[in-house]
Amino acid sequence: MNLSEKPLISIIIPCYNAEKYIHSCIGSVIDQPYKNWECVLINDGSKDKTLEILEEVSSGDHRFKVLSQENQGLSATRNLGIENAKGDYLFFLDSDDLIAENALQLFIDELDTESEILTGITLTVNGENLEKISQLKHPKEGDILFGNNKQEVLLRTMESGLAPVAQNRLYSRLFLEKFNLKFKDGILHEDELWFFETMFLATNVKFIDQETYLYRTDNAESITKNIGERNLNSYLEILEVVFQKYYQNNSDPYKKAVVERYLQYLKKLIIDFSIREKSKLGHAARLRLEGTLKKIHTHSDEFKLLSDKNENYYKALNKLSLFSFDIIEKHFFKNPVNSIRKRYKLFKIKYLLK
Structure with missing residues (x-):
């Protein structure tokens, strides 16, 4: 041919x-x-x-x-x-x-x-x-x-x-x-x-x-050199697509558990971006962030798919994402636990935040 x-x-x-x-x-x-x-x-x-x-x-x-x-x-x-x-x-x-x-x-x-x-x-x-x-x-x-x-x-x-x-x-x-x-x-x-x-x-x-x-x-x-609210809105839209299409509508418990953890992984990226670029985000953008994070809340499952430090980190992040942006910013850390300071922050998220 x-x-x-x-x-x-x-x-x-x-x-x-x-x-x-x-x-x-x-x-x-x-x-x-x-x-x-x-x-x-x-x-x-x-x-x-x-x-x-x-x-x-x-x-x-x-x-x-x-x-x-x-x-x-x-x-x-x-x-x-x-x-x-x-x-x-x-x-x-x-x-x-x-x-x-x-x-x-x-x-x-x-x-x-x-x-x-x-x-x-x-x-x-x-x-x-x-x-x-x-x-x-x-x-x-x-x-x-x-x-x-x-x-x-x-x-x-x-x-x-x-x-x-x-x-x-x-x-x-x-x-x-x-x-x-x-x-x-x-x-x-x-x-x-x-x-x-x-x-x-x-x-x-x-x-x-x-x-x-x-x-x-x-x-x-x-595009990576020009950051603004549209970036955050796009990240949140991606989070919602993954949640609705691959988590809520998933009948396979194992695959659903993988998606659950990937949602937390995406949350980590989005929260880190929002804190880093917060001077470029207005009040309405922060409110949309808070609302979307609360909506994309998942429940625990029976699987252990990741290392202990990542399993614990993502569970804590899932809980932290239910709070206001100011609280999230105060307690958030980007990487899983690898220091005494981060272990203490993890402890506060898991047991002290109400």
Whole structure:
């Protein structure tokens, strides 16, 4: 079959005002030794020369498909890419990032018929010389296959952290279609929900010990550089979706217990964000935070899924989230107990707060 008819991999690149970085981004795709791919480039209502660059760079190469729409945000743009992709596997690439040399071949070498999600190592880089800063959280084993029948990926995330990002993962189209997975439209931090849903539903998740993605940290236009109340509202909407769709409507006691703990994990992230950025949050935003945290209250179960320190921490956090923002701020600590001071704070939350 002609490559233009049936590529194995569809690379989806949403673009909004991306003229500064898009040449390098597309160049990293073109330079891949592995060639059986298509690249779906989507201009999301850019006000600069992004569309002009996309049409120029892709001209004459049948592997590129350029789409353009009025500005609708990252979720809608990625969803448009999913709808127009032809590949058996989908890969999301941000327009200010790059895929590493030979990344696609490294993924292909790890593919098998059961593969639903493959993830490589993401390096954070800075500056024109792409100076390596660090890497996003990856399993300590480097190479590991999760059968995920016990929700091992989410449990590992709660215990030691894994990067909740959509990019730098190869997704099986059949897997995404089976569960009708799309990005939630109209929110920020959409990757948090996407990560939870994909890792909750997948039964074959492989992490490979190879550097496959370069994530820029120096883009001043990045959404992560512009924080406000919309960020909090999006986090709370994600919390409600997980609660309503995967906790309240879950008839499997074990999976429900995993979701219960992940709700507390999300609460931790949201509370930490709210305290850190409280000067940017008005009274109404704090009230919505308090109301949502109280609504997303869960009950104890019979399972012990995490380490003792995390089980105790999340139970205490579930109780703390019933109080006002001022009380939460006073008693909250981000990490599980690892000091006498935190043990005392945990004791006060569990036994003294009324």
